[in-house]
Structure formats: C-alpha cells, structure tokens
Amino acid sequence: xxxxxxxxxxxxxxAELMTASKMFCAAPVVDSVEAEPNTAVHxxxxxxxxTLPVINRQAVEYALRxxxxxxxxxxxxxxxxxxxxxxxxxxxxxxxxxxxxPIGVNGWLDVELDDGTHKRIGIRRVHMEEDxxxxxHQDDGTSLVDYNRAGVPLLEIVSEPxxxxxxxxxxxxxxxxxxxxxxxxxxxxMEKGVLRVEPNISIRPSGSQEFGTxxxxxNLNSFKAxxxxxxxxxxxxxxxxxxxxxxxxxxxxxxxxxxRTFSQRSKEEAEDYRYFPEPDLxxxxxxxxxxxxxxxxxxxxxxxxIERYVxxxxxxxxEARVLTEERAVAEWLDTAVAAGGDPKSVSKWLLNELFRLxxxxxxxxxxxxxxxxxxxxxxxxxxxxxxxxxxxxxVLAEMFTSGQSAQAIVQARxxxxxxxEAAIVALIERxxxxxxxxxxxxxxxxxxxxxxxxxxxxxxxxxxxxxxxVNQLLAQKLLRLRD
Amino acid sequence: MDLTTxxxxxxxxxxxSGATTSVAATQAVLDHIVARDNDIQSFLTITDxxxxxxxxxADQRRANGEDSPLLGIPVAVKDIICTxxxxxxxxxxxxxxxxxxxxxxxxxxxxxxxxxILGKTNTDEFAMGSSTENSAFFxxxxxxxxxxxxxxxxxxxxxxxxxxxxxxALGTDTGGSVRQPAxxxxxxxxxxxxGRMSRWGxxxxxxxxxxxxxxxxxxxDCTAVFQATAGYDPMDSTSxxxxxxxxxxxxxxxxxxxxxxVPQEYFIEGIDKEVETxxxxxxxxxxxxxxxxxxxxxxxxxxxxxxxYLIAPAEASANLxxxxxxxxxxxxxxxxxxxxxxxxxxxxGPEVKRRIMLGTYALSAGYYEAYYGRAxxxxxxxxxxxxxxxxxxxxxxxxxxxxTAFKIGAIVDDPLQMYLQDIFTLPVNLxxxxxxxxxxxxxxxxxxxxxxxxxxxxxEATILNVxxxxxxxxxxxxxxxxxxx
Numbered sequence: 001x002x003x004x005x006x007x008x009x010x011x012x013x014x015a016e017l018m019t020a021s022k023m024f025c026a027a028p029v030v031d032s033v034e035a036e037p038n039t040a041v042h043x044x045x046x047x048x049x050x051t052l053p054v055i056n057r058q059a060v061e062y063a064l065r066x067x068x069x070x071x072x073x074x075x076x077x078x079x080x081x082x083x084x085x086x087x088x089x090x091x092x093x094x095x096x097x098x099x100x101x102p103i104g105v106n107g108w109l110d111v112e113l114d115d116g117t118h119k120r121i122g123i124r125r126v127h128m129e130e131d132x133x134x135x136x137h138q139d140d141g142t143s144l145v146d147y148n149r150a151g152v153p154l155l156e157i158v159s160e161p162x163x164x165x166x167x168x169x170x171x172x173x174x175x176x177x178x179x180x181x182x183x184x185x186x187x188x189x190m191e192k193g194v195l196r197v198e199p200n201i202s203i204r205p206s207g208s209q210e211f212g213t214x215x216x217x218x219n220l221n222s223f224k225a226x227x228x229x230x231x232x233x234x235x236x237x238x239x240x241x242x243x244x245x246x247x248x249x250x251x252x253x254x255x256x257x258x259x260r261t262f263s264q265r266s267k268e269e270a271e272d273y274r275y276f277p278e279p280d281l282x283x284x285x286x287x288x289x290x291x292x293x294x295x296x297x298x299x300x301x302x303x304x305x306i307e308r309y310v311x312x313x314x315x316x317x318x319e320a321r322v323l324t325e326e327r328a329v330a331e332w333l334d335t336a337v338a339a340g341g342d343p344k345s346v347s348k349w350l351l352n353e354l355f356r357l358x359x360x361x362x363x364x365x366x367x368x369x370x371x372x373x374x375x376x377x378x379x380x381x382x383x384x385x386x387x388x389x390x391x392x393x394x395v396l397a398e399m400f401t402s403g404q405s406a407q408a409i410v411q412a413r414x415x416x417x418x419x420x421e422a423a424i425v426a427l428i429e430r431x432x433x434x435x436x437x438x439x440x441x442x443x444x445x446x447x448x449x450x451x452x453x454x455x456x457x458x459x460x461x462x463x464x465x466x467x468x469x470v471n472q473l474l475a476q477k478l479l480r481l482r483d
Numbered sequence: 484m485d486l487t488t489x490x491x492x493x494x495x496x497x498x499x500s501g502a503t504t505s506v507a508a509t510q511a512v513l514d515h516i517v518a519r520d521n522d523i524q525s526f527l528t529i530t531d532x533x534x535x536x537x538x539x540x541a542d543q544r545r546a547n548g549e550d551s552p553l554l555g556i557p558v559a560v561k562d563i564i565c566t567x568x569x570x571x572x573x574x575x576x577x578x579x580x581x582x583x584x585x586x587x588x589x590x591x592x593x594x595x596x597x598x599x600i601l602g603k604t605n606t607d608e609f610a611m612g613s614s615t616e617n618s619a620f621f622x623x624x625x626x627x628x629x630x631x632x633x634x635x636x637x638x639x640x641x642x643x644x645x646x647x648x649x650x651x652a653l654g655t656d657t658g659g660s661v662r663q664p665a666x667x668x669x670x671x672x673x674x675x676x677x678g679r680m681s682r683w684g685x686x687x688x689x690x691x692x693x694x695x696x697x698x699x700x701x702x703x704d705c706t707a708v709f710q711a712t713a714g715y716d717p718m719d720s721t722s723x724x725x726x727x728x729x730x731x732x733x734x735x736x737x738x739x740x741x742x743x744x745v746p747q748e749y750f751i752e753g754i755d756k757e758v759e760t761x762x763x764x765x766x767x768x769x770x771x772x773x774x775x776x777x778x779x780x781x782x783x784x785x786x787x788x789x790x791x792y793l794i795a796p797a798e799a800s801a802n803l804x805x806x807x808x809x810x811x812x813x814x815x816x817x818x819x820x821x822x823x824x825x826x827x828x829x830x831x832g833p834e835v836k837r838r839i840m841l842g843t844y845a846l847s848a849g850y851y852e853a854y855y856g857r858a859x860x861x862x863x864x865x866x867x868x869x870x871x872x873x874x875x876x877x878x879x880x881x882x883x884x885x886x887t888a889f890k891i892g893a894i895v896d897d898p899l900q901m902y903l904q905d906i907f908t909l910p911v912n913l914x915x916x917x918x919x920x921x922x923x924x925x926x927x928x929x930x931x932x933x934x935x936x937x938x939x940x941x942x943e944a945t946i947l948n949v950x951x952x953x954x955x956x957x958x959x960x961x962x963x964x965x966x967x968x
Contacts, residue, residue, distance in 0.1 A: 043585055047805040049578065050565045050587060050684040052719050082801050084846070088820060093804020143820055145809065274846035276855060279690035279798055281720050 005241070006206045007234040008214075009163040009199050010124075013176055015186045016131060016194040017062045017153040023130040024053030024096065029152050032134065033192045037146035045151030047091030052280050055080075059128065059153035060103070062185040064286065064294045066155055067104025067126045069179050069301060075101050076286045080128075080278040085271065088143065089133035091150050099275045102127030103286070109179075110303065111171040112321075121172050122160030129154045155185075161200070161211070166231035170223045173197045175302075182299055182327040190221050199230050202247070203237045212237070213247040217261060220254055229254035233261045305330050313343035323347060328365045336372035345379050346372075353393055357400045369403035370396070378406035386410065387417045388467055419466040424457075424473050427465065431456045432477070443481055450478060486511040487647035491556055491704035494650055498545065498555050505545075505555025508650075509538035509599050512557045516601070516648045523633075524623045525643035527562045528570050529602040537599040544597065552711045554597030559649035561640050562603035563610050564695065565684040566590055573686040574606040574618040574636075576830040577806045579813055587684025588719065589653060589695050589712040596711035601649055604639025608832045609803065610660050610688045612636050613904035616895045617834045624891070625667060627930050631888040634664030637696070641668040644698045651708035652698040657688050658791055659884075659908025661696030662920035666883035666933025669922045671705040671950065672698050674908075676917040676941050678723035681716030687802040689795035690721075692912040702921060702951040706730050709943070725941060733944035734951040739773030741949065744876030748784035749907055754885045761924035761932040762882045765953060769880065772952050777876050781868040786861045787910040792902060793845045793858035794913075800842030803835065837898065862913050869914040873939040878949050881907050883920040883933030907935060915940040921950040923957070 019029055025044035032040075044051040060078075067074055081099035107123030133150035137143045157176060163169050177195055180186035188195055202214035217233055220226045232254075237247050252261040300308075302324045309320035324330045329350070336346040354375070358368060378399070382392045387410055395409050402409070410416055418424060431453060432439055442449045457470050486508045489497065497503045513531050520526055534557060541555030560566060563573040565583040567590075572578045586594070593600065607617035615623040615638035623638040625631040626646045633642040637654025641664035644652050654661040656674035665672025673696050680695035687693060697712065699705030710730050716722045745766060750759060770776050808814030808827030815826035831839070845854040872879060884904060894900040911918040917940070920933035934953070938946035 043583075046810050048583070048811055049571070049573070049581070049686040049805070050583070050585075050682075052683050052721075054718060054720055084801055084804065086804065086807075086824075088807065088809055088824070091805060091810060092801075093807070094801050141819065147810075272848045274801075274843065274848070274851075276797060276801070276846055276851070279721075280687075 003206060005203045005238050006208075007164050008161045008202050008204060008211060009165075009169055009230060010161040011159045011163060011169060011172060012198045012200070013157040013159075013173065014196040014198075015066075015155045015157065015176075015180055017059050017155060017185050018187060019056055019058045019062060019153050021056060022151040023056050023059050023128070023153040024151060025051070027151065030148055031192065032146070032149040032152075035148050037144070037148060040148040041150070045091060046147055047093070053096060053278075055281060055284055056153060060284065060286070061294055062153070062183070063103050063126065063128045063155055064291065065183045065185060065298060066157070066180065067107065068291070068295050068298060069183055070104065070107040070109055070123045070126060070157070072104030072107030072123060072126055074286065074291050075103055075105065076288070076291075077101055078103055078128075078284040078286060080281045080284070081275045082278050083129075084274040087132070088145055089135045089147075089150065091133065091147060095129060095132065096278055096281070097129035097156075098127035109172065109175060111168070111175045113171055114167060119162075119168065121162045121168075124158045124160050126155060126157050129156060163199070166227040166229070166234070169197075169199055169230045170227040173226055174223055178302055178325065182301055184299075190223070193221070197226050199226065199233075201230060201233050201237065203234060203241065213249050215247065215249065215261075216251045218251055218253055218264065225254055225256060228256075228259065229261060232259060236261060299327060302330075309343075309347075313337070313347065315344065315347055319347055319351060322351060326365070332365050332372050336376050339373040339376045341372070341376035341379060346375060349375055349379065349396070353396050354400075357397060361400065368400065370399050374399060374405055381406055381410065385417060385419055385466060387415055388463075391415050391417065391463060415464060417466045418461055418464050419469055421469065421473065424461075424465055424469055425477075427457050427460050428453075428470075428474055428477050431460060432481075439481065442478065450474065453478075487515045489650070490700050491650035491707055492701065494556055495553075495707070499550065505538040505541040505557075505599060506535065508555070509534050509557045509601070512601060512648060512650075515646075519646055519648060522624065522629060523626060523642050523646055523648070524621045525604050525633075525639040525646070525648055526559070526602045527572060527574070527605050527620055527639065530569055530600060531602075533569070534599050534601050541597055541599060551595070551597040552707065553593065553651075555599060556597070556650050557599040557601045558593060558708065559601050559604045559640055559643045559652040560590060560593070561606050561637050561652070561654045563606050563636075563655055563686045563688075564590060564653055565686065566600065566603065569603065571603065571686070572619070573610070574608040574615075574620065575832065575835070576619045577812055577827070578686070579619070581812045583684070585684060588681035588716045590684065592712040592714065593653070598711070604637070604643055604652060606639060607636035607660075608835050609686065609799070610636040610655055610657055610693075611799070611834050611838055613659070613663055613901055614889070614891075614895070615639065616891065617832055619832055622891055625888045625930070627669065628888065628928070630890055631930070632667065632891055634667035634884075634888060636660040636664075637672075637698070638664045638667075640698050641665050641670055641672065644668070644670045644700055650700075651704050653708070653712065654696050654698060655685060655688075656694055656696040656908075656912065657692045657795060658912050659905040661698065662908045662918060662933065662935060663884050663904060665698060665920040666922075666935075667888040667931065669925075669931030670698055670700055671702050671919065671921050671954075672696060673705050673709055673919040673943065673947070674911060674917060675709065675713060675943050676723070677912075677915060678721055679713050679917070679941065679943065681714070681719040681722045683716055683718045687798075689798040690802060691798060692791075692795055694912070702947060702954050703731070703734060705919070706734060706947050706951075709947075723941070728944055730944050730947055733948050735948060736952045736955055738769070738949050738952045741774045741878060741945070742777050742876040743769050743774045743949070744777050744779035744872055744879040746779050746781045746784070746872070746879060746881060748781050749881040754882060755887065755926070757926040758882050758884070758886060758932050761926070762880070762934055765923035765934045766880050768953060768956055769949065772956070774878075774949075779872050779876060779879070781865075781872060781879075781910065783861065783864045783868050784910060787865055787913055788902060788906055790858045790861045790865065790913060791905070791909045792841065793854050794862065796838040796842030797845045797855050797858075798842065800839045800846065803831070803839055806831070834898070865910055866914045869910070869916050869937075869939070877938075877942075878946055879937040881935045881937065883907060883935040887926045887928070887930035887932055911937055917941070917943050917946060919946050919950055921954060923953070
C-alpha cells in the first residue's frame with residue numbers, strides 16, 4: 001500500500017456459542033454441517049404461531065465470559081430488540097438481537113503483529129443474538145432451507161476502526177478466535193461457519209480525519225482469506241480513487257481463485273431494520289454477583305500465560321507463544337509442572353517430541369495417551385541416569401502408542417541404562433580387542449576415531465550404555481593405550 | 484331438564500351430585516350447536532368426536548372418585564389459541580388448515596382441569612376487529628338480533644356462551660376483544676392483568692397487549708374458567724410468577740367499604756344515552772351495596788386510541804412477518820421463491836394488511852421517534868393515570884362500549900368508527916390493570932349493555948367480587964331473558 005493512503009478497518013465477528021440448546025428454545029445446538037437438515041428444530045426456532053422465546057442462561061454466561069475477557073464494561077440492564085427483515089432463512093421475519101443496550105461495550109484487545117510489536121484494538125460492543133438458518137440454492141431454481149442453525153446463540157463482536165491492514169485484521173481475528181476457544185464457547189472452526197469474520201474497509205488520504213466510503217467484505221472462510229481479501233480490497237479502493245473514481249458503499253465477496261473482491265450487493269440505501277424492543281422478553285438484568293462469579297471462573301488467558309511462562313518458567317517468548325496457542329496444551333504443561341516437572345525440560349519435550357508424535361499420529365493433546373505425569377516420570381528417569389536421552393525418545397514413542405508408563409516400558413524391554421563401570425569397561429575391552437587396526441590408527445594420531453569407538457560400544461550395548469560413562473571410561477582407556 | 488340452560492356452576496353441581504353426566508351434557512350442547520349455530524355462526528371448528536371422548540373419560544374419572552375444577556364441563560376456545568391436533572386459523576386464510584403440534588398453555592390448563600373442548604370459535608382475523616366481520620370465514624351474529632354483530636374479536640366465544648352452546652369459553656383481549664363482545668352478547672367477560680395468563684400458544688397480534696380472557700354466563704362461571712387457566716408459565720417470559728389466589732372463594736358478594744371510581748372522561752359526547760343510563764344505574768346499585776362512589780379523572784384517556792393504534796400495529800407488523808408459507812400454513816406457488824411468498828401473503832385480509840402497513844410505517848427509520856417512541860411515552864402516562872386513580876379507589880366503573888351491538892355491515896368500511904368501539908376498553912390493555920364486563924341491562928331494542936369494572940394490577944378478585952355482588956341484584960332478570968334462545 002502506498003503511504004499516500006491510510007486504510008481504516010473495523011471487524012465484525014460472529015461467533016456461534018457452543019451451548020447445549022439454542023438461544024431461545026430447547027432445540028439442541030448441533031454441528032450444522034454434519035446433522036441431517038431440519039432435525040434440530042423446535043416450534044419456536046421454526047417461527048410457528050404462538051411460540052415465545054425464553055433466554056438461555058448458559059448463552060448469557062458465555063457472552064459474559066467473552067465480554068469480560070475482552071475487557072468490556074458490562075451492561076447490567078440488557079434489552080433485546082427485534083431486527084426486522086425478510087429472508088426465507090429467518091423463520092420469524094425478525095432476528096432477536098441486542099441493539100441499544102448490548103451486554104458489553106468499550107473493551108479492548110492487545111494483539112502481537114508479525115514484527116513483534118503490540119497493538120491495542122478497541123472493542124466497540126459485544127452483543128447477543130440468534131443465528132439464521134441456511135439456504136441452499138439448487139440448479140433447477142428451487143431453494144432448500146435448513147433450520148438446524150436457526151436460533152443458535154450468536155455473539156457479535158464489533159471492533160473499533162483501529163485496524164489498518166490485512167495483517168492486522170488477521171492478527172486480531174486470530175486472537176479473538178484463540179480467546180473464544182480458551183473460554184470454551186466456540187470451536188473456532190471457520191470452515192464450518194461457526195466463526196465468521198467481516199471487515200468494513202475504507203481508505204483515506206494519510207493524515208486525513210474524514211472517513212471514506214466503506215465496503216463490507218463477506219464469505220472469508222479462513223484467516224488467510226481475511227488477510228488477502230482485505231489487502232486486495234484496500235488496493236482496489238486505492239486504484240478506484242487514484243483513477244478518479246468513487247468507492248461505492250456495498251457488500252463485496254472474496255474470490256480465492258481470482259484473488260480479487262467482487263460486488264455482491266449494493267448498500268447505497270441503508271437497510272431499515274425497524275428495530276424495536278422485543279416485547280416477548282422483559283429486560284434481562286445481570287447481577288453484580290453473577291458478573292463477579294463469571295469473572296472469577298475465567299480461565300487464565302493467553303497473554304497472562306505467556307508472561308508467566310517467560311518470567312516464571314524462563315521460556316523464550318517464542319516457546320511461550322507456541323505453548324499457549326491452545327489452552328489444552330498450556331494446561332497440559334501446567335499440569336506437568338504441577339506434578340513436579342521442570343518447566344524448561346517439560347516444554348522442550350512437549351515442543352520437540354510430543355508435538356512431532358502428535359503430528360505423526362494426527363492426534364491433539366486431548367486425545368493422546370501420554371499424561372503430563374507420565375512425561376514427568378520419563379524425564380526423571382533420564383535425569384537420574386536410568387535411561388539415556390535417545391532411549392527416552394523411543395520410550396516416549398511407545399508410551400504414545402501403547403499408553404504404558406515409562407517405567408513399565410523400560411523394564412519390559414530391558415532398556416535400563418548400563419551405568420555399571422565394570423560392565424562398560426568389559427564392553428570397551430571387547431571392542432578394542434576386536435578392532436586392532438583401528439586401535440593402531442588411533443594410537444598413530446587419528447584422534448577423531450574416538451567417536452567411532454563410542455558408536456561401536458553403544459551398538460554393542462544395544463544403546464543402553466550410559467553415554468557419559470562410555471565417553472569417560474573410553475577416554476581413560478585410550479589415554480593409557482597411547483602412553 | 485334442558486342441560487344447555489344450566490350455568491357452568493349449576494352443571495358442575497349436577498355432575499358432582501350425579502344428576503347428570505358429562506356425556507349427556509356434551510351431547511346436549513353438541514345437539515344445540517347443530518340446531519343453533521347455523522344462525523349464530525360461533526364455531527369455526529366443532530371437535531364433536533374428541534369432545535365426546537373427553538366427556539367419556541371425564542365420566543370415567545368421576546366414577547373412579549376423581550374430581551377436578553372443570554371435570555366434564557364443555558367449553559369453547561377462540562380459534563386464535565393453539566390446540567394440538569385441531570386446526571387453528573386465527574380467523575385467517577393464511578392459517579387455513581394449520582394444525583398445531585402443541586397446545587397453548589391455557590388449553591393444557593383447561594385439559595388438566597378436566598374440561599371438554601367443544602371446538603374453536605370465530606374471531607376477527609388475528610383478533611384485529613370488533614365485530615368478527617374481519618374473520619376470513621364468516622360473521623358471528625348477535626343472539627339478540629341476528630342482523631347485528633356479536634362484537635369482537637372474540638365474538639364467537641361470547642355468542643356461544645350466550646346461547647348455551649358452551650358453558651364457558653376462552654377469548655383473547657388485546658384492546659377489548661373479550662369485554663366488548665361480552666357486553667354485546669350479555670355475558671360476563673374478564674380480561675385479566677397482563678402476565679396473569681400465559682401467552683404461550685396464543686397466536687400473537689400485539690405482544691405487549693395480548694392477554695387471554697374468559698367468558699361465562701355468570702360471574703361465577705367466568706371465574707371458574709379463569710381459575711382453571713390462570714397461572715405462571717416459565718415458557719412465557721412475560722408471565723408473572725405470582726400465586727394464583729382462590730378467586731372462586733373470593734366471590735363473597737360483600738363489597739361494603741370499597742371505593743368505586745367513576746372517571747369523567749368515560750361519560751363523553753357520543754356515548755349512547757341508554758348505555759349511559761344503564762351504567763349510571765348500575766353504579767347507583769353499587770352504592771346501595773355499600774360502596775363509596777368517587778368521581779375521578781384519568782386525564783390521558785383521549786390519547787389511548789392513537790397510542791394503541793401505533794403500538795398494536797407496530798408489534799403486529801413484526802409478529803405477522805412469519806407468515807410466508809415456507810414452514811407451515813398454506814402456500815400459494817409463484818414463479819419463484821419471492822413471488823410465492825408475495826402471493827401467499829396476499830391471503831391476509833384488508834384490515835390485517837392495513838395494520839401491517841401502519842405498524843411498518845410507525846417503526847421506520849426517521850419516523851420511529853415521532854410515532855412509536857412517542858406512543859411508548861404516552862403509554863407510560865396512561866399507566867400512571869391508573870396508578871394514581873388506584874391510590875384513591877379500589878375499582879373503576881365505566882361503560883364497556885359506547886353503544887350496544889351495531890348492525891352487520893354498518894361500520895365495516897369505516898375503520899376509524901370501528902376503532903372507536905374499543906375506546907373504553909383499550910386503556911386497560913395499555914396499562915397494567917385488569918378489567919371485566921358484566922351485563923347491566925338492555926336498551927329499548929332489547930340489546931344487552933355491559934358495565935366495565937377495572938381493577939388494579941392483579942386485583943381480579945376485587946373486580947370479580949364487585950361484579951358478583953352487582954349480579955346478585957339483577958341475576959334473576961338476566962337469566963330469565965330467553966328470547967334469544
């Protein structure tokens with residue numbers, strides 16, 4: 001982007017909440033990609049006559065978690081409103097949403113950019129609403145509608161226009177996703193549409209205080225699409241203005257294949273949603289006590305964890321970031337440390353060996369059989385010299401597949417390290433005796449052959465000899481040979 | 484014994500004493516419907532088989548020594564209230580053939596109390612009207628003069644109860660739709676406090692105003708149906724979680740010491756002289772019964788009508804958006820999806836369309852503050868009027884309707900004239916009060932006149948007892964009027 005222009009971007013993020021039932025009725029929340037169409041429905045979420053909404057307490061609690069985690073002021077007096085518009089996937093002809101008094105306002109979130117700098121992005125509001133159904137248009141001109149998703153609790157998180165590039169947009173959206181996952185309220189699965197990110201983008205001459213006309217970008221189903229789509233849209237707007245044109249207020253889509261945005265729907269005439277207070281729901285009052293309770297139960301969030309890992313555990317910022325990416329991994333580490341593990345060595349084993357095994361076996365940390373205590377036991381075996389590092393890696397691999405403890409594997413396979421000096425000396429002598437030529441070359445000055453001898457001795461011990469002891473005793477022996 | 488001449492309370496005694504059975508009473512009523520309803524046109528659907536089945540079960544239960552408040556008593560339900568397995572149209576073509584898979588809470592309550600459900604009664608489309616002339620199907624006729632309306636929108640229920648085609652009935656009252664037809668048909672109609680009755684399963688017209696009400700030939704009958712159906716329902720977030728008093732036990736007839744307010748704003752130019760006389764006579768009777776009559780003022784009364792006709796249509800415009808033919812109800816196929824929806828929504832009648840347009844306009848950007856926003860503020864003033872009044876009085880007495888039943892077709896093309904029908908009833912809906920209509924005489928043409936009694940929030944027991952006490956002084960008269968049967 002040329003420095004002549006500045007891009008101004010605000011993000012609207014819609015996140016479905018993983019509650020047991022829908023926002024206003026008893027129908028279950030299901031995976032709307034997997035479930036048979038129209039099986040998770042109830043007369044209310046089908047908009048049938050005479051049905052009435054009842055607020056899902058769990059959904060409010062989830063919304064409260066998010067609003068608190070995003071440093072919002074909490075509105076205790078919550079009003080639901082009807083947002084009126086017609087679309088066949090909207091069963092009642094209106095969406096129950098929050099308009100004038102949303103649950104959270106004036107929050108913020110710190111994000112780390114690629115260059116390592118940090119940036120604070122304002123959160124204008126967090127509000128509760130309900131999702132719509134899904135329409136599928138068929139080739140024969142008919143349309144199919146699935147109401148499984150209709151009425152699923154939905155959170156809308158609106159940022160301030162503090163974002164200035166596709167990269168910043170991505171960093172912010174990823175951080176929001178990470179927090180939603182930490183809070184256990186959303187799976188973050190963008191491809192399934194449970195998390196939807198829509199940037200509002202405009203440009204203005206650098207230094208100007210006016211806002212330009214904005215476009216809204218839709219159907220971005222990955223963070224890469226968000227970064228690329230936003231970057232391309234910024235460039236497109238600059239070109240429009242540079243060539244003497246005028247940016248039109250509209251909704252635009254992003255084509256991954258063509259690497260360009262395209263016009264979807266003109267928004268020249270602002271849609272009139274005729275908001276009015278939802279008459280079927282009295283105001284929802286959120287007590288101080290409830291806020292305090294939810295706040296106290298919030299998990300430690302990524303930023304706090306990173307700080308603790310760097311300052312408390314002595315990890316590098318990079319290590320800390322990788323280990324906190326997912327709450328389950330960080331909690332695994334914390335559990336291991338609580339079980340007596342040294343934070344640095346547990347982290348090293350996690351980052352190097354366990355991650356490799358998880359990748360190899362396509363499992364996540366919640367699926368693996370290795371327990372935090374199990375890893376700590378393994379590390380202890382290495383520390384006290386019972387097995388060496390290489391053996392430990394093999395043992396871990398077996399722990400991973402069999403679920404057995406390190407001790408059990410070491411015993412069953414006779415992997416215990418040979419630290420008996422006499423036994424090692426015997427091994428050394430056997431190797432030297434079997435290789436007189438090599439001994440001769442060594443005594444003639446080829447000192448680098450010492451490594452070859454170590455290899456032979458380790459092989460003879462089937463890898464079980466204590467390498468430190470082998471090195472030490474071999475050195476003494478060779479020294480005597482040269483004398 | 485002609486079972487259909489009994490009141491609900493009398494039938495209950497007869498059933499309890501074993502003098503008759505529910506099957507006998509139900510059969511008598513069904514026969515009477517066959518004989519009479521061709522003329523009156525109260526019922527949109529008659530569930531005769533189901534009713535006889537329920538009656539048999541009721542008799543069986545009674546034979547087993549069971550009893551419950553309405554065990555074996557045949558009642559009717561306004562067709563805007565959902566009944567599981569029974570077509571519920573709300574008087575509209577757009578719900579013709581719609582069979583709900585659920586019962587409204589109040590219907591579940593009726594069933595739990597042992598009632599026998601006779602069928603579904605006629606209503607103005609989506610309860611929008613004061614005469615049932617806006618019903619998509621037919622107009623219910625006044626039992627006292629078949630060239631006149633029965634009132635509305637719950638005209639079917641009122642006429643059925645008046646003619647002995649049901650011992651009691653449910654209606655809904657959004658602006659007077661229980662009280663006004665009760666007044667026109669010479670029966671008792673109660674509109675309880677908002678939140679006293681669950682709205683779950685009641686097809687919505689205007690959500691902050693709608694409330695289920697009950698009809699009876701006498702105050703005791705009306706109270707019995709109310710007693711059985713009132714109560715908290717967690718599925719209606721606007722339902723009030725308060726105890727339901729024993730309303731029937733509260734009908735003592737002793738009203739000495741109560742203060743009855745007479746608001747000057749309700750005795751205005753344009754009110755029928757005979758109506759005014761009958762109501763003033765009734766108020767004088769209340770004084771004789773030991774109450775203190777107090778002149779009061781409800782200064783914002785004049786705003787009730789315009790406020791109502793902004794709020795009710797605004798809410799209706801959203802409530803009626805769901806009728807698109809996609810998920811339930813009839814669908815008129817068009818060239819494409821949008822065309823189908825348009826053609827389906829053309830099934831709405833003219834009054835419903837008018838109110839959808841009014842409400843959509845009142846909520847539109849740029850007009851919201853001037854119309855809907857100001858209406859909400861004025862509504863607060865009207866509420867406050869009642870709260871102020873109820874600091875001075877216990878009950879407010881007014882006419883229910885400015886006139887007696889009007890001729891079919893007389894004002895159907897004049898919506899404003901029709902809207903004025905509810906001028907005395909709709910302030911109750913806009914406030915947190917409750918109200919009822921009790922017969923208080925006839926005009927020179929033999930048409931019934933209704934006295935409206937308004938009570939403070941949740942004070943149904945008070946107004947029912949005042950109505951009961953009044954009724955005792957005239958009941959012989961009222962029940963002896965048989966000309967309409």
